Amino acid sequence: MDSLTYFKLANSLPELNPGDFSQKIKVNLLTNFTDDILAKMLTGAFINVGIYPEFFKVPYKQYVVYLKNKDSKLFSAPAQVTYIFFDISSYMPSELAAQSGEEFPGLLEDIKDYCQKQQGIVVMNSFIRPYVSAYGNLYGDNPLFNLVGSFNDRLQKLAAELPNFYVFDTNQLIHSVGEDSARDMRGMYAFDIPFKTDFFEQLTRHWINYALNLLGRVKKCIVLDLDNVLWGGVLGEVGVDGIALGPTYPGVAFQNFQRALLEYYERGVLLAINSRNNERDVEEVFSQHPYMLLKPQHFAASRINWKNKADNFLEIAKELNLGLDSMVFLDDDPVNRDWVRQNVGQVLVPEFSLEPEYYSKTLHDLPVFTPFNLTAEDKLKGQMYSQEKRRTSAQAASQTFDDYLKQLLVKLEISLNNASQIPRLSQMTLKTNQFNFTTKRYTEKDIEKLMQEGLVFAADISDKFGGYGITALAIITKDPGKEGGAILDSFLLSCRVLGRGVERSFFDFLIGQAFAAGFKVLSVPFFASAKNVPAREFLDKLGLSVELETNESLIRRVVIPEYLSNLAEPESITINYEKKI
Template identity: 35%
Template sequence: MEQEKLRGNIKEKKNIKIALLSSFTINGVKEVLNVKCFQSDIVSDFYVAPYNQYLQQIIDKNSQLYKFEADIIIVFIDSKSLLGEYFYFPYRLTDTERKDYIGKLAAELITSIRYLKDNSKSKIVLHNFEVPLYSAMGILESKMAFGFLESVQLLNNKLKDEFRNDAGVFLFDYDTFCSKYGKKNICDPKMYYLADLKLDFSFIAPLCENYLSYIKPLLNMNKKCLVLDLDNVLWDGILGEDGLEGIKLGPTGEGKPFFEFQKLILGLYERGVILAINSHNNYNDVEEVFKNHPYMILKEKHFATLKINWEDKISNMRAIAQEINIGPDSLVFIDDDKLNRELIKDALPEVLVIDLPEDPSLFPETLSEINDFNVLQITQEDAKRGRMYAEQRKRQEFQKFATDITEFLRGLEIVVTIEKVNALNIARIAQLTQRTNQFNMTTRRYLEEDIKKIDKSGNFLIASVKVEDKFGDNGITGAVIVEKEDNKWRIDTFLLSCRVIGRRVEEALLAYIIEEVKKENGKILIGEFIPTKKNIPAKEFYKNNDFTLVKNENGTEIWSYDVSKDYKYPEFIKIVKKNIL
């Protein structure tokens, strides 16, 4: 009853089914992870395999594990359980025999995980193995041609190499986790001997936080934009009072934490996190810091939008979301002022507000602990996202001088490249189906494995759309999946990133689809619109492009287009077609 009560209180909840497989007693993990999920507005359902029955559950297709149909399976096997007697007596084997033994263990484990993946649709998080502190050889361990500790490291490396490029299996670095909290502390010896508990209760919460790093992006709950205050955040001091020379920022002394904090932020930018500023300051003063401070790591070019003014920060935050064209639930806010933080929390509860510690020396650690920017895969577009949004500011400035929208669009010199699905763009196509909400006709979510299966059937047209203009390359920002049904083709997925909405790229994409239908002697193109709270910008697309409404069932609209009618590409867009067979 209590769980049902909790479920009922969650707004905009996400649901996930989590399976836990372990080689030892993991009491408490399910309970703590359930609470962590609840705190993140996630309703979690669990299957916990019987004690040390992970292998039996994996190899039996009729086991409860497969019947549960988990979204994510966490496999936690400890070093002692896997290594057995070898853990205590590795040097009873020769160097060659040790290598062969580790190779065999790795192969058996890899085979099991592959079998699990092939027989389920779950994402799999596999723990690597804690490298022990103890060796029977003592100080001579490092002298061994192939030592015991080295053999466990080799096992971890084999797992890493095997699953490095596998979109369905993720290796959780449990060895690093143990090092972070101290390998001597990670296990309570008494509880280990009494109950085979190999993880001290005090470390279950941080372990579950790490699990959330996989769960949130799986549910598309990861954040996209980091919004920063300036004074006492990016530098020590008040710029308006201390001036350029008075603020503390640099590789030594009091400015060092801020210097390294900026480096970590730049690292986030380079992996695709959008940056923005929300600060009470004079713009000209900040511009001088950007241009002239020798240790300012972050430059104006790194920010998608800058709200440097004396407006209230709530209004600024809303304006940032609107300008970048993302929801407030995609924002993370960092401000040293507790009052500002509480104002944002109260007015915009969907924004994640980070409570900075009073001590600036803890800023870098605080930023590194945020798990909300994690993604399950980084594409080329992700890595360039920050730069792309900064380029968007230049487009907006250019638009101010255009007399009308047609002149503006023509002046952008837009190039649209349409490319059929292939090994290079498939990951991005899948990612777009998972992340795109606003201009998305059906909001159907697909994993990369799903796209491969759809493509393999031979009954679908799948293509990506890349958009470039004179200000830069937006990367792959659109995708279509169209099912070929004799004379009728059906648009299963039609989507564009919010970055390129309003440039008539959607018309170019529709023209391409109609062209492909005609080539294969199709007659009718069917389009669906499935409304959500976020895809309102797409609602009128079929109506505005001469489709005929066939029916409306429970809000789902079915539209039809006779492809014998002429439909042209926008004349100011240059179309490039690649891999068109």
């Protein structure tokens, strides 16, 4: 996508109807330079991914006033995402860096106040290290260099302190494109636009990734071709001993690409194979090749066959319970890429006709995976999917599904309003699409607030093959309009735990808890999304009465005492609940 396309899309904004967009976002923008071009670029980038943006931009050079005045429009404009970018350079003096940065701690306090008053997330760019100055190469002697270093340290500390504050590493981006291609000297002096349009475009791509995450549109799975992707050469022609993989070029490039993929696996991105090959040959590579870093257990799903790759994609999506739009496909063959783009267009297919030494960099340059902090569940996820493959084989061997469930020894450890789980619970609301009644997205601050005002139940689920971590979440709030009434604000389960009776046990448990909390009626709203058909199917099976049904929304009703009196005891699932007050 080039900058001209973004400008053109941004120009079309006044003619667009917000109602035509399935997703909208409120954005606040705060900088210390002329940011109209950046704002325009960002507008085009959001429209380009089908999100209707509403901006509040702090007027030029007003950022201190707007941050200091807690009644300013900045504080009163509720934004899902706020982007902050303050530039300091050795070319132009900045009030931020004046008097050895004395103003900065105060400004940081104001930013902290702002974060605490905002429900959305705040993304702030780290300060750019001054790469050139009168001090030559002696960075340690350059006061500005040291100042920027200490500012950035403070930002990191603030990020550790505040759940909704994130630091975007600007230096990483500058490092990648080079300061010369990022800075615009004429723009800086003539218009106070210190960056080139191309740099804004790159920055925009990274920035909107935060918003895409908030809206549940993150990539979760890398699907790989094998020949000339994981190793060099065509396995079917050259055999296990003939493929390029090992300590010398080009094998070392392939080996390091495998290492990079392992890092993605470690941070919770799933790996899968979609390759035209003989499965026996590939098994041989896995079991015999001394330099294979990736092992069969790292792959959540595999399709190694001679069928068409688009059909394989549909199968992989079904097996992993993932949407096609959460997948990235890496294949060196342009024909395969084209076929996949045409037939399963939601899959992201980057250009990959490259020398193998560029594979890792190309993957790293895709800003499509989550920029957020890792949770323990992320790190475990790849492993859990591979346990799922073993579970499926246990299912094949056992007689009936009920028997199978009993053998599985499914266990739910449920907790209520447990503050230590807040990061994971927020992440679940952001990422769960298919089994989600209301698809409400919550930041960590939102969850914190809900814990104070309502009942937030989370279940840590395990079975005999291993643990899934916290994978079920339900939020019950008081219904202000109804005596003894409550609302099931959110009910969601991670797809990897579905199909074991867990969803029913968890739901029944909630009704019991709502009763214990003194509620008589529970309203169960359901908002249809493009993806939550599985949740709807489950809801329909519960056979609840209808409270309200319109085109847009559906509310079912549980009369609690009646529901509990008809409840059958679940046989195969153990629930442990420790109520902590």
